[in-house]
Amino acid sequence: MTGNSLYGPLDPAPDAGWTDAPPRMGFFTDTSVCIGCKACEVACKEWNLVPDDGFDLLGTSYDNTGGLSANSWRHVAFIEQRGAPHGDVLGAAAGPQFLGMPGRDLPGRDPDAPRTDFRWLMMSNVCKHCTHAGCLDVCPTGSLFRTEFGTVVVQEDICNGCGYCIPACPYGVIDQRGDDGRAWKCTLCYDRIGDGLSPACATACPTQSIQYGELSQLRERAADRVAHLHGQGVGEARLYGHDPSDGVGGDGAFFLLLDEPEVYGLPPDPIVPTRDLPAMWRRAGLAGLAMAAAVVVSFLGGRP
Amino acid sequence: MGVRTWIEGWPVYRQLTGTDPLGRGAAAQSARSKGLSARTGTVDSMARSVCPYCAVGCGQRIFVTDGKVVQIEGDPDSPISRGRLCPKGSASKSLVTSDRRQTRVRYRRPFGTGWEDLDLDTAMDMIADRVLQARDATWEDRDSGGRPLNRTLGIASLGGATLDNEENYLIKKLFTALGAIQIENQARI
């Protein structure tokens, strides 16, 4: 346990008591080569025996999964987009984003004006395996735990379905399975990586959009990839979740994106809730003292 | 299990005595988690196969335990697919193990309104009889000019693109010898 146990850069496995921890393992998901084939979703389910997620046509481009859930541990997002991406920090003037529900008022409807600026972004989302994992921190049973690989795993034999992890995740990843009651999410194939195999999704991914490996190496590779793409004129390429000094201490599963995170359904500046836990306990303590004082005053004070 | 083992197995005890005072890692690991391993490592056999969907020909490894397919994944040795599979190839285990698969012969009699059961051998006999009946009923020895035809147009077949070369070979060989020429497959479509 070090000074950064709740926030800040940290190697999480040793901090969680793994004395001879192997290198931290993770995912680098490069959306610039994602073809949206969803092999990751299927391979994950076949390996982890995850139930199907219902047969609903969502009308959100080719995404009929909707998002990560207890029954979808990989989720491929599809964004049909006209207009160049905007880099504005606030996104206030962000370019028009096609939401799959065309209004009648979108510009450029003239067939004589060719649409050259159309983009179809695809991105395979997954649990971030945060350095500071809100879900893990708040789990009251120790079902969620930090593995020796630095990943965050729900132990299905322990979880009692309290549901606390679910709102504690700043990415909205972990979820309760309705008919089962327990919380489920990506395990980064804890059983496979323990045997030296790659996780099922990364094994299947046809274009190596999903890369598995030692996190330190992945971060280097990702930095090179961004530089390469910038050199090819893809200026909008940027990394997300790679930075150990971000609000969750860096993600164990990070991404190369081609637009702002929220376009993909990711929070632009996630912070682990537990960062503020000491302050919260202090506030609770003060409030408790105030209560005690109020009781004392009430019983010992004069008659009103 | 003695009380002592029980106490020592209690994560709170491990929190207090071990390297993980916050109970977020080593102390919280369950015995089941500790014992996890990939099920592909403990199989009875592994067959090297090829994906049955499209024609890219991705290599597959099929893992079998107790007579059941427990995993199908890409064969990393294949220079074609390099271990990767698309969603369909990745779903191959579901394809093979699906409980929706038809595993018994089903028979619909003429003018019937539902399926009936039929023994496999009986079905084979009935099909052989029908092939010969159709062949005899429609046999053509010669054309109007006296040239040999030596065939039947009473039997047709469609399929083969999903089958093995060896199977297609036998199909074509048998049908040709029977004089059946209307043998087609997806390559025409």
Add this chain to the structure above:
Amino acid sequence: MSRGSPRGGRGRGRGGDRPMVPPAEFRSYYGRPIVRPPVWHHDIAAYLFTGGLAAGSALLAAGGDATGRPALRRAGRVTALGALVASTYFLINDLGRPARFHHMLRVAKPTSPMSMGTWILSAFGAAAGVSAVAEAAPLLPGPLRRLLPPLGTAGQYGAAVLAPALATYTAVLLADTATPSWHAAYPELPLIFGGSALASGAGVGLIAAPPSEAGPARRMAVLGAAFELYGAHRVETTKGILSEPYTRGRAGRWLRAGRALTVLGVAGAVLGRRSRVVSALSGASLLAASLATRFGVFDGGVASAADPKYTVIPQRERLARRAEDGQPVRDPRAT
């Protein structure tokens, strides 16, 4: 750019496609939530109330006992146990796997308010249980009749010591989430919950005690209500866009009702002190107010998680502030 309702329902008319005027421009993935709303049912909101009630009642009992007000003691002890039993029921009922309730005691995690709360609740439960059972001592056979009262007293004070923790840890429990409006409210939530607990405990006293013993309960009601109202006001007005969910929809209605009932209860408690009936009604009003406040806070959080704007806009503003301040976009901050 959000365009109002993200997904048209079946058979929706043309009007449904018309974008609502968004309060602020932001982008999202088809309007889907980013953080996940809690899956908890209103069991948990009810637990927030019963937990507070147990704490307030335990304090009432201790105060009453210490100052020689047996009615307050008795009512406090019994209510504390009753509320505790209810709390336990609500907690277990909301579990996906109720049979594994005991897994809560597998670890003791300071990073988990629920883990801490479970231990607090367990200890409190034991203490409050003993003290409530001790109330039945006169009905019991010899040795127990002699042994129980001192144990009950010890339990009573033990419970009272734990009570503030029991009342306020639930505030931390909600705040220690990514649910935007809960987390943003973390400085005030403990005060609201503590105040609400006091008010509900006072409500019990007002209902159960004769006017002669009810003085402290009235004062507790006033002070508790003050904490609660002050805290709620802060939450509803100082959190920028994240105050919004507390003022709208179901959460807004709960909180407004809670405020009205609180004011009513306090007014009744103060002005109707001579009437047992008015006092009891005031007590009931305070209990209802406490319940409404907890439901309001609960629903406000849920609403903030369901709309991505409450995640995106504050985070974007935070990033913009950092950029303006010339800080690195990420500021590493040790605890």
Add this chain to the structure above:
Amino acid sequence: MAEAHPVGFQYVVEAKNRGARVIHVDPRFTRTSALAHTYVPMRAGADIAFLGGVINYILANEKDFREYVVAYTNASMIVGEDFQDTEDLDGLFSGFDPDLRVYDQSTWQYAGQGDVGQPEGAAHADRETASGLEQESHGPPVPADVPRDPTLQHPRCVYQILRRHYARYTPEVVERVCGVPRDQFLEVCAAWTANSGRERTTALVYSVGWTQHSVGVQYIRAGAIIQLLLGNMGRPGGGVMALRGHASIQGSTDIPTLFNLLPGYLPMPHHRQHETFRQWVDAIRHPEQQGFWANAEAYAVSLLKAYWGDAARPENDWGYGWLPRLTGDHGTYQQVLDMIDGRIKGYFLLGQNPAVGSAHGKAQRLGMANLDWLVVRDLFEIESATFWKDGPEVATGEIVPERCRTEVFLMPAASHAEKEGTFTQTQRLLQWREKALDPPGDCRSELWFFHHLGRLVRERLAGSTRPRDQGILNLTWPDEEPSGEDVLREINGFDVVTGEPVPNFTALKADGSTACGCWIYSGVFQDGVNQAARRKPGSEQDWVAREWGWAWPSDRRTLYNRASADPEGRPWSERKKYVWWDPDAGEWTGYDVPDFEKNKPPGYRPPDGATGVEAISGDDAFIMQGDGKGWLYAPSGLIDGPLPAHYEPAESTVRNPLYGRQANPTHKVYDRADSPINPRSAVYPYVFTTSRLTEHHTAGGMSRQLAYLSELQPEMFVEVSPELATERGLEHRGWAHIVTTRAAIEARVMVTDRLRPLRVDGRVVHQIWLPYHWGGQGLVTGDSANDLIGIALDPNVLIQESKAGTCDIRPGRRPTGGDLLAYVEQYRRRAENNDG
């Protein structure tokens, strides 16, 4: 490619990362477009106009790889004086017979060969028997020894004919016909040509939707012409690659379950053309022809020996008399119409689902409902097995179960995991599959089924003396069920005396001493080893990975790789070296097995009068072509012309802007009321095209039954542009129905910018896209897109035009029951009266 062959697409991604430029041309923006540098939307069915434009650009700007073109193509060959082009005849080539709607190809021949013309009626018979398919392994016959002009200046040389033919395919015309803006088109031309030559090659990839047009073969020809002109054939990183869609569809063409072929692209005998064994063999080998086809008699005799063993003897022409004869078109669409007419008694469906997967679904189902018996062998209860109880025609009352006489046997099949055998993938690579476990219950492989069916039939006929039964009784057919390897040995071929496997097809003999089930697969059991089962890890091999599986012919991974070296046998460039002549060793060498005689030097020139292999010159890189050259111009072998010309699809919304001829003058339709084609009419104002989704497979039998795939694309939908949605009042996620003269189907609406209206010939053309995976059985069900499609066939191969049709689209669900028939009929009447 990313859409339907995602794992193959990894190489495109890798190439892109290494700096390759990716251009995607498609009517609709797909997953492939998403990763391409340039996406070019175009009108479905206008591909030849686009490709012709590229050819024109190459020739007009002299961007061709001249040294390659002169050496390895027939650019310099001089065509006979009587040839007339579409330029002269407003969209027809010379030799057209308006009654039969076929060409007499005599005038298309090279100069001095005019007398080699066809016998009367031959072209018609060729179309009926889809003879174009025979050329999958080799070119059609032409005599060697053709006059040439290596300067390419002779007005009748192929190069100049090409120039004139494509001169009208200007960028402006491309824009007018395809809806592709001129600038974008020129960008593609510039990129393609700049990336071709000595140092660089460009690959052309198509998915077999290209074949599903009434001019499908000419689409591919047009692509091949470009690749030949730019020197991209037979070289690494080049080529024309067909991405086929079924695990062994290549194998089922090589060892065909096709009516007009025998294994190895030998033709099924035609009653008139191939009455005798000698006629048959000579038709294949053309006695005076050069190249490996000259040995066709050895291949043919070896096949008959494989079929009939000892009973195949010289005195009975190796059993040739037992082979059944074609009289015309016996293709799958003809069969279906014959079923409707009651001419076919029994039908086998072997892992195929025509009720959903074939064009004109209603005809498919009505045909099946009029059989005596139907055997369906499949993994699941597919639509083709249940048409009698819940097909769309049951809903409309056209099929009444109590009155439908078809007896149906649904025979459960073994999956790929439950049997051993080889698949041939899209690059002609055979890969052996090991058996993982036994099939469950009554599930059996086709090997089992057909072995036992043959055994049962032979038992019943035992002792028969009827001539018709001798073929089946004399068939080599073991009593015991053979293993997959047993059959593969027979396919490979063996010495009939010793039983030893032959090393490759050059060892096959015409004297009956060898038997071989498929000559082009000969070598797959070389040295008695199952070469298809080779699995040396790719990581332990070079990039050609020759020790993985086995490719036909003779394990050559890239066809015509002699062209990767210059005429003198030196690599065109160090960067692109692949196969070259090693003068010291006196042999061809390189990364691949040379697709050439190993020891024939580049400078070899055949002696006068040489035929067969001896006649192949040292620079005849295209060894299976009759003249050893890559054909820019096809003097024979194609039903619909020696050069690709743009014709409109059989169903089109526009007049052909290029010629007076609207559609391919030779394409095949069945002129009958139950096989109608949409007239060009305002009633059917929109273009539609169909294709696959990544998440599903063909007719859905292997995907809609699986939860993990069904959930990813759970409903039949139709993609329309926002403009069309506005025009027709279509709501995103709402219902719409699509109508042709054959059917109306319904689908959920996906309004998307991935489809866009095009401006074609001065007016706006809206295109609609449909996936074709849905049917009535499975976890997710929906209407079948193939119900919309008509039967208009390419004349060369009899493949239907299912990638371009016309339709109407309307909001809301389609009518049901009898109302549906009336609704479609009312459209038909309006179209006939042309009151759109």
